[in-house]
Amino acid sequence: MPEDIDASGFNGKWRMDLDRSKIWDAARGEWAPEVLADQRLEIRTEGDVMYYKISVGISSDLTVHSTYTCRFGDSKWAPYMVESIDGDANHEKLTPNDLPKSGMKLGEASAYVKQVYVDPRTQYRITKNPDGTAQYVMLRRLSADGRTNTGYVLDTNGVATIAKVFVRES
Numbered sequence: 001m002p003e004d005i006d007a008s009g010f011n012g013k014w015r016m017d018l019d020r021s022k023i024w025d026a027a028r029g030e031w032a033p034e035v036l037a038d039q040r041l042e043i044r045t046e047g048d049v050m051y052y053k054i055s056v057g058i059s060s061d062l063t064v065h066s067t068y069t070c071r072f073g074d075s076k077w078a079p080y081m082v083e084s085i086d087g088d089a090n091h092e093k094l095t096p097n098d099l100p101k102s103g104m105k106l107g108e109a110s111a112y113v114k115q116v117y118v119d120p121r122t123q124y125r126i127t128k129n130p131d132g133t134a135q136y137v138m139l140r141r142l143s144a145d146g147r148t149n150t151g152y153v154l155d156t157n158g159v160a161t162i163a164k165v166f167v168r169e170s
Contacts, residue, residue, distance in 0.1 A: 005072055006120045007045040009142045010149060014041040014166035017148070021164040034164065038063070041166055048072045050115055053083075062087035064094070064104055070115050077112035077128065101129040111135055136161075 016039035025032040038057030043050065053067045063086040070078035082104050085094070089106050096103040100110040109130055116124040121142040127135040139152045146168065153162035 005045075005048045005117050007050065007072070007117055007123060009120050009146050010043045010123070010140070011045055012043065013169040014043070014149060015169050016040070017165045017167050022162075024159070024161045026159075031163070039164070039166075040169075048117070058091075058093050059087075062091050062093060066104075066110065068113055070113060072115050072117040072123070074114065077114060079109035080111040080113050080127070081109055082106055100135065101133065102131065138162075 021034040022031040042053040094104045125138045
C-alpha cells in the first residue's frame, strides 16, 4: 500500500559519526570503536521505492561505492551492487570474508536485500549473500528530530554486532 508509506524522513545525505558508531568485539566481549575510515549514505524515497547509495571508506586508500533500488515490502530480492571502487579493486579487504561472504567485486552484487517499512522513523533491511544464505538484518531508526539515523545490525545468530550512527548532511 504505497499510500501508507512515508519514509521521506530518511531522504538526504548522511555521514557516519565515528565517535558514536560502535562494533561488537566478540573476542573481548565488548563494544569497540568503528574500524571503517568513513561511510556516507544517500537515500531517496518515492512512495514505496527506496534508492540507496553508499560509500564505504574501508581504509584511507580504499572506498567502495554501492547501490540498490527496492520497493518496500516487495517479495523480490534487490541486488546490492558494487558500482565503483576507489583504490585497488583486488585489495585483500575486498576478498571473501564473514561480511560479505562473497567479497566485493566491481559490477557484481555483494548481497541481495529486502526493505520493510514499519513507520516514518523505522525500517528494516534483510540481507542475504549471493549464494542465498542469510547475511544480516538491520534496523534503521530515525531520531525524533530527524538529525540522525542509526543502523543496528543483527548477525545470523541474532547478536547485535553494529550500532552505527549517521548524521544528516542535507
